[in-house]
Amino acid sequence: MLKGKSFLVAGAGGLLGSTLSAALVAEGAHVIVADINLDLMNERLQQQGLGQENSQVTRVSLDLNDVVSVDKLFASLELDGAVNCTYPRNKRYGAKFFDVTLADFNENVSLHLGSSFLFMQQCAKYFERTGRPFSLVNISSIYGVVAPKFEVYDDTKMTMPVEYAAIKSALIHLSKYLASYVGNSHFRSNCVSPGGIFDHQPEPFLQRYKGHTFGKGMLDINDVIGSITFLLSDQARYVNGQNIVVDDGFSL
Template identity: 85%
Template sequence: MLKGKKILVAGAGGLLGSTLSAALLAQGAKVLVADIKLPLMNERLEQQGIDPRHADVTRVTLDLNDVASVDALFASLDDLDGAVNCTYPRNKRYGARFESVTLADFNENVSLHLGSSFLFMQQCAKYFERSRRPFSLVNISSIYGVLAPRFDVYDDTPMTMPVEYAAIKSALIHLSKYLASYVGNSDFRSNCVSPGGIFDHQPERFLEAYKQYTLGKGMLDIKDVTGSILFLLSDHSTYVNGQNIIVDDGFSL
């Protein structure tokens, strides 16, 4: 359903980005894969079965917190149909419990993630204004951008739900709506997908507690999320704009 479309995947070296890249290729898209760590991205893409010489894959190094890098990439494009931001930049102290988060770390992590997302969204809008090609932007938020954390699922584990994450992911949903309204053109679409928790070998105690809030699935597999993204990038969602699609097997009910 994406045959002939060219899609930019920022953060293609991550779990979601690499999986999505493979799904896009399977749907006939051409993919521009970008990441700050090119060797890691190439390794992850090979793990997804993507040949390094694949004719429909273009690879670039991209630091979303480097204005010159982002500007240069978008200035070089003239045939892009959509973009997905799968990046997750953060500092080394990210993930501390609420009481231990310093103002400096809070501000830095919000700037790294939300700030770079703003820059990416801004460049997508500028690209559309220049090219006038129909364009679909998909941002990745989270179920915790929609509702307050269920902190009990973290009991008896070393895990927590970072306060920066809640601030960033909730803001992303509103920024996506803001951008759709600001551009104000049916040919430019800005939407979000908000997944529930993604399985990544978390502690068994956490997995069991999390599952109790779902309708049976528990933590999602990464492939459970890609279908909604593909839908938003495709012509099947032509007039879906400024929306947030929740994929959580009922966790938010």
């Protein structure tokens, strides 16, 4: 479905971004992998079997909060689509609701939602400039769709950060806004909203979370990849402004 196409994966040093990059390469695509931390990205990609010698992969340094570098990157590429897997945040991100300061809330929303806006804007500008069919996929979350189930965090130090809810819900609406604003069948803007992804969380949390699903519990990272590759492919050519939820029923 993706052979011969070219995609930008921002945040390719993360768990989702690196796994997605390997999946796209396996489908025959050329992938421009971008991250603010090149060492981490190269390590993660090596773990996915994408060594430095792979001709299907182009590696670039990218800070999505740097307007000049983002402009330069989009001016230098030929793309069929892009996926934003980044999650910029400050060092105090993750505090519980009453411990979040206004300054930290504003900074985290600005870092993530602001950079996502810039990425989306650049994708639309690229399409307007080139006229080349383009598929943008943003990564939201079930907690951009429904309120948190805070009971799953009992007896752990974990919480569902308030900034996360604000950002992920806004991403869904911005994706719809962009699809409507461009208003062209050849430019698609969609979201994928995963449920929780397993990353060695505490066992009490894993068991409580599983009780809200139909049996899967936390997702494996590969459970999310198929929806993203579908949206990038021509099989989704008229899917526009939509949000695909992948959560085994958690949000029902």
